[in-house]
Amino acid sequence: MRIIKLNAIDSTNSYLRKLCASNLVTDYTAVMAKKQTQGRGQMGTVWSSQTSKNLTFSVFKNVSAYHLQHPFYISIVVSLAVLKSLQFFSIPKLSIKWPNDILSENKKLCGILIENVLKQNKFSESFIGIGLNVNQTDFKNLPQASSLRLVTGNIFDLDEVAKQIIKNLKVYFDVLEGEHFSMLKTEYESYLFRKNKPSTFKDAEGTVFSGFIKNVSETGSLQVLVEDAVIKEFDFKTITLLY
Ligand code: BTN
Numbered sequence: 001m002r003i004i005k006l007n008a009i010d011s012t013n014s015y016l017r018k019l020c021a022s023n024l025v026t027d028y029t030a031v032m033a034k035k036q037t038q039g040r041g042q043m044g045t046v047w048s049s050q051t052s053k054n055l056t057f058s059v060f061k062n063v064s065a066y067h068l069q070h071p072f073y074i075s076i077v078v079s080l081a082v083l084k085s086l087q088f089f090s091i092p093k094l095s096i097k098w099p100n101d102i103l104s105e106n107k108k109l110c111g112i113l114i115e116n117v118l119k120q121n122k123f124s125e126s127f128i129g130i131g132l133n134v135n136q137t138d139f140k141n142l143p144q145a146s147s148l149r150l151v152t153g154n155i156f157d158l159d160e161v162a163k164q165i166i167k168n169l170k171v172y173f174d175v176l177e178g179e180h181f182s183m184l185k186t187e188y189e190s191y192l193f194r195k196n197k198p199s200t201f202k203d204a205e206g207t208v209f210s211g212f213i214k215n216v217s218e219t220g221s222l223q224v225l226v227e228d229a230v231i232k233e234f235d236f237k238t239i240t241l242l243y
Contacts, residue, residue: 054135
């Protein structure tokens with residue numbers, strides 16, 4: 001397990017991408033930073049994290065040999081690897097908020113930013129960025145955020161948690177390599193946040209509506225049962241689940 005530790009960097013995802021552009025990097029090489037000055041979240045958001053309190057790290061995986069049905073399977077693998085690692089540390093009430101936030105009860109513990117690189121029309125390299133709130137206890141202006149410390153009362157060793165996640169990434173990428181797609185999808189769906197519960201959503205036009213999360217499609221769209229027993233599929237970026 002190769003872990004590169006940095007005191008400060010703009011973003012561990014950006015660093016790892018640059019490293020791969022100029023060096024031969026092996027699978028599961030990880031870059032961990034105590035502080036990110038330009039931590040990136042999904043959809044162009046900023047990921048902020050108190051220095052040295054949390055895990056902000058990125059892991060490299062070459063996926064060019066995989067027969068991927070859809071890149072969403074990478075998201076499934078990473079979400080399950082993080083969730084299983086948190087189960088190992090006895091974090092309660094874990095779920096996956098589609099597409100890949102990891103929650104305890106209804107609080108976000110972990111955000112995942114996966115950047116996939118295509119080469120000759122084939123998924124080639126995956127840069128897996130993980131922001132896990134570990135020992136931080138105050139989240140000003142972020143009422144939906146929490147940390148492992150807040151939900152358990154315990155202080156965690158950052159290296160130990162990171163190693164557990166990397167170990168589980170290997171386990172789940174091996175399942176993906178074995179092409180056990182439906183097994184992965186079924187396991188992912190079993191942890192879906194608010195599955196089969198009445199929930200409120202906002203679509204891309206800003207319209208608020210209610211429905212029940214059912215499952216995800218083969219391409220990672222969220223399937224929501226809306227009125228009159230109609231199941232609608234929503235792509236990432238076209239729907240927001242309001243808590
Ligand atoms: C989200 O919006 O929920 C995803 C957040 C991902 C943050 C992590 S921290 C390590 C890696 N480097 C980044 O710049 N972003 C990811």
